[in-house]
Amino acid sequence: MTAVIAASNLSKWYGNVLGLNDVSLEVEEGITGLLGPNGAGKSTFMKLITGQMKPNIGTVTVRGQKVWNNPEVFSGIGFCPENDVFYEDVTGWEFLTGLLRFYGYAPAEIRERAARALDIVDLAKDKDRLIRGYSRGMRQRVKVAQAIAHDPEIVILDEPLSGLDPLGKRKLIKLIKDFKSEGRTVLVSSHVLPEIEALTSRIVLVHQGKILAQGDIPYIRELIEAHPHQISVRSSDPRALAARFLGDRSIQKMTFAADGRTLVVETHKRDDFFGRLTGVVLEDGIEVEEISSPDDNLQAVFEYLVGK
Amino acid sequence: MNTPRSIREIFGFFFFLGRRTGKTRVFALLGLIPVVLAVVVRIVLHGRSGDIAAVFTEILMVFFLQFYIVILALFYGTSVTAEEVENRTLSYLITRPLPKPAIVLGKYAAYALLMFAMVAVSLTLSFFVMNAARLREPALYLTFLSYLGVLGLGILAYTAFFTFLGTVLKRAILVGLVFGFGWENVIQYFPGSTQRFSIVHYLKSLLPYRPAPGGGGKGVALLLFRLEPTSTLLAVLALIGIGAAFLALACWLFRMKEYLYEE
Known part of the structure; x- marks a missing residue:
């Protein structure tokens, strides 16, 4: 299978701190779980593959195209950041329709896509409330909605399940699995093994900026059993x-x-x-x-x- | 999306967002100061000469030129890129199919229009309240338009400079304060070509020059004192040039620079 996202010998450091160390990874269609404790380098990797940061060494491509300073590539990528940050003075509806403007859609299509995305994450009835007043779970869901509203081929979700209640987690897990059945490529990170386990059998273990192991669930389980x-x-x-x-x-x-x-x-x-x-x-x-x-x-x- | 369309969409989004922020409410209220002042002066000057009103109008212009537009441009200009980094919302913009310079240009345009609207409302109200006795003089409207034009050019130039500062520096506000209220206030009074290193020099060069009654050709405006004004054409070109140059630099830097969120 061809790699959708290809990272080759990626290294990234912040001053003297090594964020990512010689990471090579090929992400294929379907769901890939990036698993590692906080500070392992998962977010750094995600920022590099979404063009938010430039690698110090190595290359990263999405569908064979470079990502740094290449805006065209983002038409097909949806990114959900880890941080709980928003333009707080807007409603969920305004947030989504505002961001959808950046894809060049006509106003009617913007409204249709925003409504559909909010419906998917169960926020349709709260769409006219200010984001400032949303609960943690609602904020997490609107963040996911902005990542999927433009129907991207590649969805990159940084700790999407954190802050969600069990019911919210179950719904989001189902949604992510639906992406897979629609033929999308999903890269999702978490520091909680059962969360990743519930999503995919393809896991990449990241620790201290390095890929420690990658494989399917039985292989990772074996490693855990050996512990x-x-x-x-x-x-x-x-x-x-x-x-x-x-x-x-x-x-x-x-x-x-x-x-x-x-x-x-x-x-x-x-x-x-x-x-x-x-x-x-x-x-x-x-x-x-x-x-x-x-x-x-x-x-x-x-x-x-x-x-x- | 192409760059002009991207600029338009960014402009629309941030013009909408900008109107909602607490910052805009605070600065709009600040714009009421000259209006209140004008009302007070009008009451005190009731029945007195229109010439004194003109003097007070120039004092109001000091507020607009050397405080209001500078503080507005400082806070809105530096926030064009810095607020996205500080609030960590930059991820929402740079993971969209938008050329990075379009983000800077669109936000700059949105904030500049927002600032101009605040300044225009404040100036219009205060100017016409102050000069209510001279409303039949056509020259009054020309003066008003020239003031508005000068302030508009000031907003464009200052905002571009502060946008550049915000793109380069982490704590741009502090440096901006030193520039806006230190450098600008001092350097404009230096004789020779030194004064030309301030933006306010070119703005003052464009202001209508009103000789003092019986003043032998000397300007009455003490606070609007200018040493060796640049010609109108050159001043306009300089301001446009300053704006364009700093905006271009800001766009280039924003495209090349990698912004890391502080943990």
């Missing part, structure tokens, strides 16, 4: 619990926390451990008060991968 999980189990009898797990080959290490009631387990096979724990609780009647997994998050996975 030793730390699980804390607070129990009425942690020593009895520990005794039951002695000799279990899936467990790498067991320690007791300072409170004397919590058993801290390190394992590569989290699901196996939980399965056995359930059995132990049921068979031996050991009371478990709390189970937590402090490092079961993306940051921990990244730290593990970087350390590897």
Whole structure:
């Protein structure tokens, strides 16, 4: 498949700070998820491919065309920025119709497109309210609306799900999936693995300005599985619990926390451990008060991968 | 979209936005100061000579020429590009199929028209209130038109300069204040060619020259004092040239420069 967006050896630094380091990536049709913790370089990459910044080294093209100072390329790109910023003194309708003027549409078409985009993001009935008075979720949705109102072939969404309530997230995820079925190319960033997982199986892991790994969900899952999980189990009898797990080959290490009631387990096979724990609780009647997994998050996975 | 069409669309959007901002409301209110002053002077001058009204009109012109248009141009001109960077709304503009210079030119034109409207309303009201006793004199209307023209040219030149400053510098307002109320106020009184390095010199050169009654050819306007005025044609050309040059520079820089949002 031909790359829609092609970045080759991209590097970008801000003074002494390296924002992106020798990144090469080809984005194909469909949904690609850019996953990484805050400050990983996702937004920098998105700004480079939308011509908002110029790479210090490397090249970036969209459909074979350069993006820096090439306004024609933007007819086919919709961009939703991460920042919660707007022209605050206008209504949602005025914001959209105002921005749609920049595509050279006739007034009737501008109105039609704005109405359709606001309808898609469920803001039709609030279109005449000032953006200043919108809730965080509504602001996020109007930002998405301005990115899709001109029906772009390529949609680039920087953290579009942040600030949305669960229902809003579900609707937006469905909308993004619809883009895919319409044959569009979507590049979406997030620092939350389940959000990206819900959108696509094609993931690019970004960390400290570098692409750490890229592949489909099973591959990323494998990487995550390889990461030793730390699980804390607070129990009425942690020593009895520990005794039951002695000799279990899936467990790498067991320690007791300072409170004397919590058993801290390190394992590569989290699901196996939980399965056995359930059995132990049921068979031996050991009371478990709390189970937590402090490092079961993306940051921990990244730290593990970087350390590897 | 081609550049002229892009300029037109940007102009339309920002002329609309500009009317909505709190900044415009504040500056429109500021424009009421000379109107109130004119009403007060009219009441005090009731039945007195129209010549004194003319003197007060010149004092009003000092407000317009050396304060109102400078402060307007400073705040609107520097904001042409700087407000997009400070408010982080630049992403909404530069990810559209618009040539970057069209963004600068369209916003410049929108803000310049907005400023001219504020100045025109304020000048019209204050001028005709002040000179209500002379409304039958045709010369009065010519004076009014020349004042309006001078202020219009001033807006064009100052706004272009401050647009350039806003495009180059992060804290353009401070530098602009020093230029507008420091440099401009001092350098215009330097003899020889030094005074020609100020915009206000060319603006004052265009003002109607009114000799003092029995003043032996000396101008009465103390605050509008001018040393060696440039000829009308040259002054107009200089102001247009200053405006065009700084706008061209601003467009070029905006196209080449990469703007990073402050975290």
